[in-house]
Amino acid sequence: MRAFECRRCGNPLYFENTACVSCGAELGFSREERAIVPVDEQGRYVDAEGLVWWRCANRELAACTWLTRFEGTLCFNCVLTRTRPNDHDPEGMRAFPGAESAKRRLIVELDALELPIVTRAEDPENGLAFDLLSSANEPVTTGHQNGIVTIDLAEGDSVHRERLRRDLDEPYRTLLGHFRHETGHYYESQLVQGDLIEAARDLFGDERADYQEALDRHYADGPPAGWTDRYISAYATMHPFEDFAETFAHVLHIADTIDTAQSFGLTSVDVGAFRSFRDLVTGVWIPLSVALNQINRSMGKDPLYPFVIAGPVLDKLEFVAALSPRFRAL
Numbered sequence: 001m002r003a004f005e006c007r008r009c010g011n012p013l014y015f016e017n018t019a020c021v022s023c024g025a026e027l028g029f030s031r032e033e034r035a036i037v038p039v040d041e042q043g044r045y046v047d048a049e050g051l052v053w054w055r056c057a058n059r060e061l062a063a064c065t066w067l068t069r070f071e072g073t074l075c076f077n078c079v080l081t082r083t084r085p086n087d088h089d090p091e092g093m094r095a096f097p098g099a100e101s102a103k104r105r106l107i108v109e110l111d112a113l114e115l116p117i118v119t120r121a122e123d124p125e126n127g128l129a130f131d132l133l134s135s136a137n138e139p140v141t142t143g144h145q146n147g148i149v150t151i152d153l154a155e156g157d158s159v160h161r162e163r164l165r166r167d168l169d170e171p172y173r174t175l176l177g178h179f180r181h182e183t184g185h186y187y188e189s190q191l192v193q194g195d196l197i198e199a200a201r202d203l204f205g206d207e208r209a210d211y212q213e214a215l216d217r218h219y220a221d222g223p224p225a226g227w228t229d230r231y232i233s234a235y236a237t238m239h240p241f242e243d244f245a246e247t248f249a250h251v252l253h254i255a256d257t258i259d260t261a262q263s264f265g266l267t268s269v270d271v272g273a274f275r276s277f278r279d280l281v282t283g284v285w286i287p288l289s290v291a292l293n294q295i296n297r298s299m300g301k302d303p304l305y306p307f308v309i310a311g312p313v314l315d316k317l318e319f320v321a322a323l324s325p326r327f328r329a330l
Contacts (some may be wrong), residue, residue: 028053056073077104181249203315203319231313277317
């Protein structure tokens with residue numbers, strides 16, 4: 001996530017800012033410009049080409065500041081939400097803005113990686129959409145199927161999430177991480193085609209293996225011995241689909257954190273100077289994540305990135321990153 005500043009006064013801004021705390025300017029996010037821009041009292045922004053943009057209709061409901069072409073309509077990010085909690089579900093509605101905030105970050109990341117986002121309107125059968133569901137009154141399973149990413153809004157509650165993280169013995173569990181992982185399933189179905197299928201099987205295993213059997217085995221027996229030599233996480237050992245999705249999520253973890261560190265002057269890395277994503281990981285990410293882990297420990301907290309990246313995992317990261325036009329040319 002890049003560093004932003006107010007176009008009126010130059011004050012630093014955060015991605016979630018709705019107004020500049022220095023000059024009071026009302027703000028909106030332009031996906032086309034990848035920038036936070038000032039809007040007038042009516043929530044209107046006129047770009048350099050004279051096109052008029054308006055704040056998303058979900059500003060109050062989901063704390064959305066993104067811009068849309070027509071007044072009173074939803075922005076690109078909000079249109080991707082197929083299902084949200086019922087208005088009469090207070091618990092779900094309280095969690096809804098946090099989930100949309102994480103999704104907005106995801107969309108910015110996907111745009112930065114130049115990954116195609118095909119909507120349900122463009123492809124009714126397999127286009128990307130999100131069901132953000134409340135488990136307050138009925139069970140919800142976070143997952144992906146045929147382009148539909150389902151997120152249990154309870155994952156936005158830190159107590160609930162931490163309890164599951166401990167129960168499942170996971171070193172890392174976040175709402176944004178769920179969005180990244182489940183979207184990884186979508187991109188595997190869309191981008192791993194033709195000759196790439198066999199290449200993916202060589203790295204991740206045969207995705208045709210029975211998923212339910214793999215699921216039952218994983219929760220009965222746990223990960224195999226020595227799994228850290230070949231997998232990024234214990235969950236990745238369950239099935240080739242999960243190995244790919246976990247790897248995809250880590251590509252986003254790594255790419256976005258490096259971009260953020262560069263934007264805020266924590267590293268002067270030039271991504272174009274590296275020949276491969278593998279080199280970027282070993283040359284920048286590993287030293288940076290070690291430093292970030294130590295900073296967290298200095299604050300009495302757990303490591304920020306509690307993962308070991310073995311050689312075979314580097315191969316998988318390189319494969320997934322190369323699906324992005326941004327890294328394909330390295």
